[in-house]
Amino acid sequence: MSLAPALHVVLYEGSGAEPLSADERFGALSTLLEQGYAISRTSVSTVEKPEQGALLVLGKFRATPPATDTGVRFHNLANLAPAQLADLVETARAEADAPRHGAWKPWFPVIDYDRCTNCMQCLSFCLFGVYGVDGEKRIQVQNNDNCKTNCPACSRVCPEAAIMFPKYKAGPINGDLVSDADLAKEKMKVDISALLGGDVYAMLRLRSEKAKSRFSKERDSDKALSERQKCLIKLAAAGDIPPEVLMSLPSPEEIVRRAAEAQAKAAAALAEQ
Amino acid sequence: MSQPLPSILYCHCQYAQVVPKEVKDAVLRRLCESGVAFEAVADLCEMSARRDPALARLASSGAVKIAACFPRAVKGLFHQSGADLPLDGAEVLNMRVQSAEEVGAALLDGVVRPNLPSKHTAPSVATPPSV
Ligand code: SF4
Ligand code: SF4
Numbered sequence: 184m185s186l187a188p189a190l191h192v193v194l195y196e197g198s199g200a201e202p203l204s205a206d207e208r209f210g211a212l213s214t215l216l217e218q219g220y221a222i223s224r225t226s227v228s229t230v231e232k233p234e235q236g237a238l239l240v241l242g243k244f245r246a247t248p249p250a251t252d253t254g255v256r257f258h259n260l261a262n263l264a265p266a267q268l269a270d271l272v273e274t275a276r277a278e279a280d281a282p283r284h285g286a287w288k289p290w291f292p293v294i295d296y297d298r299c300t301n302c303m304q305c306l307s308f309c310l311f312g313v314y315g316v317d318g319e320k321r322i323q324v325q326n327n328d329n330c331k332t333n334c335p336a337c338s339r340v341c342p343e344a345a346i347m348f349p350k351y352k353a354g355p356i357n358g359d360l361v362s363d364a365d366l367a368k369e370k371m372k373v374d375i376s377a378l379l380g381g382d383v384y385a386m387l388r389l390r391s392e393k394a395k396s397r398f399s400k401e402r403d404s405d406k407a408l409s410e411r412q413k414c415l416i417k418l419a420a421a422g423d424i425p426p427e428v429l430m431s432l433p434s435p436e437e438i439v440r441r442a443a444e445a446q447a448k449a450a451a452a453l454a455e456q
Numbered sequence: 457m458s459q460p461l462p463s464i465l466y467c468h469c470q471y472a473q474v475v476p477k478e479v480k481d482a483v484l485r486r487l488c489e490s491g492v493a494f495e496a497v498a499d500l501c502e503m504s505a506r507r508d509p510a511l512a513r514l515a516s517s518g519a520v521k522i523a524a525c526f527p528r529a530v531k532g533l534f535h536q537s538g539a540d541l542p543l544d545g546a547e548v549l550n551m552r553v554q555s556a557e558e559v560g561a562a563l564l565d566g567v568v569r570p571n572l573p574s575k576h577t578a579p580s581v582a583t584p585p586s587v
Contacts, residue, residue, distance in 0.1 A: 186506055208488040212496055213481075216468040221497040221510055224487075235509055282506070288471050289501035293532040297575045324536060327505040349501055349529035350472035357474070357552070358529025360573070 188236030189221065190281035192272065194260075195242035196226040203243065203260075211241070214265040218272060219284020230255070237279030239272065290350060291327035292337055298345035298361065301456065307449035308340045310433070310441045316452045334428040462519035462545075462568045464494035471499050475525060475551045482556030483523050483563070490564055500524055504533040512539035519545040519568045523559050525552045531572045544570050 192215055196202045203211070208224065215222050232238050232255055239256045240248075248257035256275050263271065276283065292305070292313065301322055306314040314337075315325035335356050338346040344361045355361040433441065466487060469475040487494050495514065497503055503511055514520060515534055520541070524530050527548035534541045547568045549559040562569075 189503075189506065189508060189510075191510065205485070205489040209485050212484060212488065216470060216484075216496060216498045219470060219498045219502070221495065221503065221508070223493070223495050225493045226491070227493065233509065233513070284498065284502065285471065287502075289499060289505050291501075291505055293504075293529060293536055295528060295532050296535065297573060347529050347532055349525055349533065350469075350474055352474065354526075358526030358532070360526075360528065 187280070187282050188233070189284070190237050190239060190272075190276045190279050191233055192220050192222045193230050193238065193240045194222055194224045195230060195240050196224075197229075197242075199246065200242035200244050201261075202226070207260075210265060211260065211268060214268050215272060218269055220272065237275070237281055239275045239279075241268075287328060288332050288350075289327075290332045290348065291330040292324050293347045293349060293358075294322065294324060295345045295347060298343045299341075300343055300345075302342065303449035303453050304340050304342065305337045305346060306452065307442075307446040309337050309445060310438060312445075313337075315448075320452045320455050322452075331425075331428040333425045336428075460518065461492075461566050462521050462547075463514065463517055464492060464563055465514055465520060465522045465524075466494060466496045466563075467500045467522070467524035467551075468496065468498050469500075469525065469551075471502060479551045479554075479556045479559070483551060483559050486556070486560035487563065492564065500530065500533055504537040507537045511537045515539040515541050518542075521547045521549065521563050521568060523549045523551055523563055526550055527571050528573050541572060542570075543572050543574055547571050 194203070194208065194211060212222060212224070230238070230240055232253070237254065237256065239258065241258050241260045242248075243261045244257070244259050248259065256279075258271055258275070260268070299322060301320075303322060306316070306322060311326075311329040311331065313324060313326050313329045315323055317323045335348045335351050338344075338348060338351075338356045344355050344365055346356070347358045348356050349358050351357045353359075355365050464487070466484060468480055468484070484496065487496075495510075497510075500511075511534055516539070522530060527550065530548045531541060531546075545568060547562070547570055549562050551559055
């Protein structure tokens, strides 16, 4: 995901521009929000250019606005249909070399530092390098885009219910307050050693070996693959880990290697606390 | 001297279906009808992941009222983007659970009722889990 500054849009209704009707405002804002933009709706007559990133000012200007002025783009909104508005903003985004929105579903863990005890269970659990530590050895989400979309697995291992996924369906993972009952729930306290060394991965390993031997006997790769899929889907049904996430797990050997690496990272961070 | 009006931030939660569409549309419409100045963002989660500097600007601009989702999540998203919301100057209205009327009225009443959770204020027993 690009960290380049995004294009910011201003819906301008200050001096030199006609005010919009409520319907026009709502229509323009809805179109732009659906395209992923952030918009300031203003009726003051000065527009502040952000320190970083490009700015597009839209309004029903009485006189023809300058196309650009010191890096700020202007465009007349009058008589634009929603599709034309969407095209116009997309062109301005591309010209400004600002990142495109919507290519990635923003799904990543958010840590509630009021609850987190810095125990490092999440770091040692995650196989995809999402977590790391800062200069003070404090747990941090470092690689948002490595997170597997719709998978809330690491929130299940946090003993403090400190890991949120704001777009998750239910509380407390979605950010709803944490009750004592939530903390007591068995699923909040998944035994990490079982997850890393035991049940799940051992089962995967076993299945994969069986599939491999069958593969060599039958030379039927489709069948071996469907075996593995069946096993993974069963695992997915047991928790709420989406099957496509389990399907994207690396090979059992690689899982063991990455788990050891993550555990070593967590142990080193804990040792320095 | 009277206090400046709090700024208003509206989140459209564009990349998930967790906020009911009718609620977010009704809140946005209410803002559009009111004629007030406000900031509208497509998806706070996405902005937080991108560490968008607009979040830091908002967090440091004084009192703010935010229509989005759970206050605990919004607080965490701002923090993770490198911008902490002011504990004594931010009110988060939750479009996942509150009605559009409630959120719209609170956004526009000009009074901030700070409600971000903190270590000291978070109740140990909260609302029953919605699972
Ligand atoms: S598992 Fe939970 S409490 Fe432990 S470091 Fe991770 S977020 Fe913090
Ligand atoms: S902050 Fe809440 S309302 Fe906004 S995009 Fe994220 S989950 Fe949706």
